[in-house]
Amino acid sequence: MSIPYRVLSLLRDQGPLSRAQLPDRLEVPRPRLLAELDRLVAAGRLLEAGPAASRGGRRSTLVRLDPGLRFAAVDLGVGSVDIEITDGSLSTVAALSEETDILAGPDAVLAHVGELLRTLREAGHYERLDALGIGLPGPVSFREGIPVSPPIMAGWNRFPVRDTLARDHGCPVVVDNDVNVMAIGEKHAGAATTVEHLLFVKIGSGIGSGVQVHGRIYRGAEGCAGDIGHIQVDGDGPVCACGNSGCLEAYFGGTALARDATAAARSGRSEQLAERLGTRGALTAVDVGACAAAGDAVSVGLIRDGGRRVGQVLATVVSFMNPSMIVIGGGLAGLGHVLLAEIRSVVYKRSLPLATGNLPIVMSTLGPRAGVVGAAFLASDACFRGENIVAGSGAGRP
Amino acid sequence: MSIPYRVLSLLRDQGPLSRAQLPDRLEVPRPRLLAELDRLVAAGRLLEAGPAASRGGRRSTLVRLDPGLRFAAVDLGVGSVDIEITDGSLSTVAALSEETDILAGPDAVLAHVGELLRTLREAGHYERLDALGIGLPGPVSFREGIPVSPPIMAGWNRFPVRDTLARDHGCPVVVDNDVNVMAIGEKHAGAATTVEHLLFVKIGSGIGSGVQVHGRIYRGAEGCAGDIGHIQVDGDGPVCACGNSGCLEAYFGGTALARDATAAARSGRSEQLAERLGTRGALTAVDVGACAAAGDAVSVGLIRDGGRRVGQVLATVVSFMNPSMIVIGGGLAGLGHVLLAEIRSVVYKRSLPLATGNLPIVMSTLGPRAGVVGAAFLASDACFRGENIVAGSGAGRP
Numbered sequence: 039m040s041i042p043y044r045v046l047s048l049l050r051d052q053g054p055l056s057r058a059q060l061p062d063r064l065e066v067p068r069p070r071l072l073a074e075l076d077r078l079v080a081a082g083r084l085l086e087a088g089p090a091a092s093r094g095g096r097r098s099t100l101v102r103l104d105p106g107l108r109f110a111a112v113d114l115g116v117g118s119v120d121i122e123i124t125d126g127s128l129s130t131v132a133a134l135s136e137e138t139d140i141l142a143g144p145d146a147v148l149a150h151v152g153e154l155l156r157t158l159r160e161a162g163h164y165e166r167l168d169a170l171g172i173g174l175p176g177p178v179s180f181r182e183g184i185p186v187s188p189p190i191m192a193g194w195n196r197f198p199v200r201d202t203l204a205r206d207h208g209c210p211v212v213v214d215n216d217v218n219v220m221a222i223g224e225k226h227a228g229a230a231t232t233v234e235h236l237l238f239v240k241i242g243s244g245i246g247s248g249v250q251v252h253g254r255i256y257r258g259a260e261g262c263a264g265d266i267g268h269i270q271v272d273g274d275g276p277v278c279a280c281g282n283s284g285c286l287e288a289y290f291g292g293t294a295l296a297r298d299a300t301a302a303a304r305s306g307r308s309e310q311l312a313e314r315l316g317t318r319g320a321l322t323a324v325d326v327g328a329c330a331a332a333g334d335a336v337s338v339g340l341i342r343d344g345g346r347r348v349g350q351v352l353a354t355v356v357s358f359m360n361p362s363m364i365v366i367g368g369g370l371a372g373l374g375h376v377l378l379a380e381i382r383s384v385v386y387k388r389s390l391p392l393a394t395g396n397l398p399i400v401m402s403t404l405g406p407r408a409g410v411v412g413a414a415f416l417a418s419d420a421c422f423r424g425e426n427i428v429a430g431s432g433a434g435r436p
Numbered sequence: 437m438s439i440p441y442r443v444l445s446l447l448r449d450q451g452p453l454s455r456a457q458l459p460d461r462l463e464v465p466r467p468r469l470l471a472e473l474d475r476l477v478a479a480g481r482l483l484e485a486g487p488a489a490s491r492g493g494r495r496s497t498l499v500r501l502d503p504g505l506r507f508a509a510v511d512l513g514v515g516s517v518d519i520e521i522t523d524g525s526l527s528t529v530a531a532l533s534e535e536t537d538i539l540a541g542p543d544a545v546l547a548h549v550g551e552l553l554r555t556l557r558e559a560g561h562y563e564r565l566d567a568l569g570i571g572l573p574g575p576v577s578f579r580e581g582i583p584v585s586p587p588i589m590a591g592w593n594r595f596p597v598r599d600t601l602a603r604d605h606g607c608p609v610v611v612d613n614d615v616n617v618m619a620i621g622e623k624h625a626g627a628a629t630t631v632e633h634l635l636f637v638k639i640g641s642g643i644g645s646g647v648q649v650h651g652r653i654y655r656g657a658e659g660c661a662g663d664i665g666h667i668q669v670d671g672d673g674p675v676c677a678c679g680n681s682g683c684l685e686a687y688f689g690g691t692a693l694a695r696d697a698t699a700a701a702r703s704g705r706s707e708q709l710a711e712r713l714g715t716r717g718a719l720t721a722v723d724v725g726a727c728a729a730a731g732d733a734v735s736v737g738l739i740r741d742g743g744r745r746v747g748q749v750l751a752t753v754v755s756f757m758n759p760s761m762i763v764i765g766g767g768l769a770g771l772g773h774v775l776l777a778e779i780r781s782v783v784y785k786r787s788l789p790l791a792t793g794n795l796p797i798v799m800s801t802l803g804p805r806a807g808v809v810g811a812a813f814l815a816s817d818a819c820f821r822g823e824n825i826v827a828g829s830g831a832g833r834p
Contacts, residue, residue: 355752357667388668393656393660
């Protein structure tokens with residue numbers, strides 16, 4: 039990594055530091071680092087913020103990220119969009135959430151994102167953006183910044199999301215899959231800050247995972263690594279939306295759970311679910327969670343069955359990947375203890391003992407914010423990487 | 437990577453190069469590189485080997501690895517040990533294979549390795565070793581150079597293999613799991629030389645895999661990544677040597693195949709297997725392969741069933757990892773086409789289409805040599821990494 043990138047990331051993650059401390063922290067020769075600091079101050083990325091606390095001897099100057107840095111973080115779901123404006127340290131400056139319909143297509147949805155950003159700008163939360171990060175609910179070619187054959191984003195295939203947003207907002211843009219973005223969020227400021235090999239599992243309408251190896255997202259040969267939703271749990275199982283049978287998503291996730299809960303309500307197996315179906319007209323995972331919490335045995339059973347299926351797939355993945363931690367996130371993480379207990383019990387029983395001996399399986403600590411935190415991190419990364427053209431650096435060394 | 441490491445690796449992989457070419461190939465400033473070359477010549481690692489072919493202008497000098505460099509590569513199996521002495525380019529100088537018994541314990545087996553090396557030294561194949569690489573048939577803590585709870589290596593748990601060999605042979609030693617070593621071999625000089633994300637699957641007595649991410653072995657949090665032999669294929673399946681039921685290894689691999697073939701011979705289901713059992717007293721995978729080649733339907737069926745089980749596990753792993761290539765090696769790779777066809781058919785049918793669209797599934801090209809090639813590579817890597825203390829290099833940059 040370039041020296042400017044390392045300086046800026048360190049100040050993002052640790053806050054202001056003194057000019058005297060930085061050369062040691064980054065293990066960069068002093069004269070070279072001080073020259074870089076001057077250049078970054080001149081470029082408007084850094085600010086000298088008065089004298090540092092004395093460590094004996096001459097007082098050093100405190101250096102911090104320019105307080106005017108602004109990143110936009112966008113978490114686009116199937117039916118909602120969450121936006122945050124952050125400063126350089128990724129602290130939230132302002133946030134907005136609205137309903138949207140991904141099926142309205144990229145022109146309409148990205149125009150909606152643009153309107154929300156304009157609202158935030160006009161309210162004074164930013165003048166111009168230094169970078170924008172966005173997570174999409176489907177497979178993404180990270181290199182090209184486009185969705186690739188996304189199953190639940192009709193009309194979006196290969197739409198130039200990155201280039202369109204970069205043109206509209208005049209800043210570097212990073213596009214990634216929503217699960218990767220959530221994994222990045224948990225690693226930056228959630229349950230997994232010190233974790234080297236992270237398996238982040240999102241259980242929402244569908245099920246997916248984000249994989250970090252040595253602290254960085256692993257994407258695989260075609261960018262689809264971590265797609266565990268269509269792993270076959272049982273060849274004779276229910277038909278999945280993807281056309282195959284017995285996929286994990288055909289058994290569990292928001293869609294499958296709503297289907298099974300509705301069937302249990304209609305068949306009279308669960309009075310509580312039937313009552314809720316009567317009142318509301320339709321059931322979701324939230325209803326199942328509420329009925330389970332109120333003691334409905336059928337609802338508890340549905341959550342347990344789902345957890346067992348997820349555990350089955352994770353047991354295989356854990357034996358293969360030997361991760362340092364599993365974090366469970368997504369909407370259905372709200373089902374809480376019953377779900378987590380079942381997943382843990384299957385993974386701890388079935389995976390290789392060596393792989394589970396020190397393996398924590400925990401719930402996301404960022405919850406619904408994991409996506410925007412990860413998107414803000416990606417934006418900062420793109421911005422800081424842009425600062426890599428340095429006078430006098432060694433030939434060819436980035 | 438340090439400049440000396442990069443120079444030495446380049447010359448290992450590409451053969452002699454001219455002093456004039458090296459700065460461009462390595463993107464290192466010319467004066468700095470030439471100083472490093474002088475130092476490596478003085479240290480006995482490099483040799484100036486006469487004038488390079490003219491490219492117009494003044495003739496440059498050809499630089500090559502010192503022809504006296506010697507690495508020892510040891511592939512230790514349950515019942516055999518293969519040793520090669522190589523030069524700096526990993527070309528074989530001499531090779532020896534003998535039977536051994538891993539259950540004789542580390543003292544006896546490492547003494548046996550020492551005798552074989554002495555034989556090779558006394559025959560004039562080396563004077564002193566520059567490094568030694570060894571693969572063991574069990575889980576290894578790579579960092580510590582010791583086997584960790586190896587299931588088929590009674591008496592070896594936490595034995596200091598690296599330190600013992602380093603003391604006995606007076607050189608740097610690298611110890612790794614045999615499957616990782618084979619994967620490294622296939623990446624260096626086998627089927628996978630250009631592959632970024634490799635899944636190498638060894639089907640021998642048992643079944644394991646070696647995983648490379650961005651061209652480097654991925655070991656996981658506890659060093660047991662890739663252990664696919666004990667993934668549960670069917671909870672109601674046969675009991676495995678590990679104590680669980682329905683593991684992949686309980687269904688297939690040399691041990692399971694011998695068991696099933698013997699049962700088929702005894703029950704009279706296969707006349708050909710029964711005849712062989714009568715002649716030889718015991719059956720192995722080789723007999724099943726021979727009978728299958730001679731048209732025995734039961735033997736073909738056993739191989740197909742095994743291939744289907746392996747395919748089932750790989751289908752899940754492929755959806756999760758999205759590798760660039762799968763290479764099948766180990767003793768049972770000799771079962772050839774029938775096995776490969778079955779594995780391919782299950783993986784291509786069951787994995788995510790995006791993950792299999794460009795996924796070659798091929799047999800090892802190094803065959804039984806994969807282990808020694810990988811061990812020689814690890815030895816060279818350890819030797820070249822040792823060359824990293826350089827006068828005048830930047831503070832703290834490795």
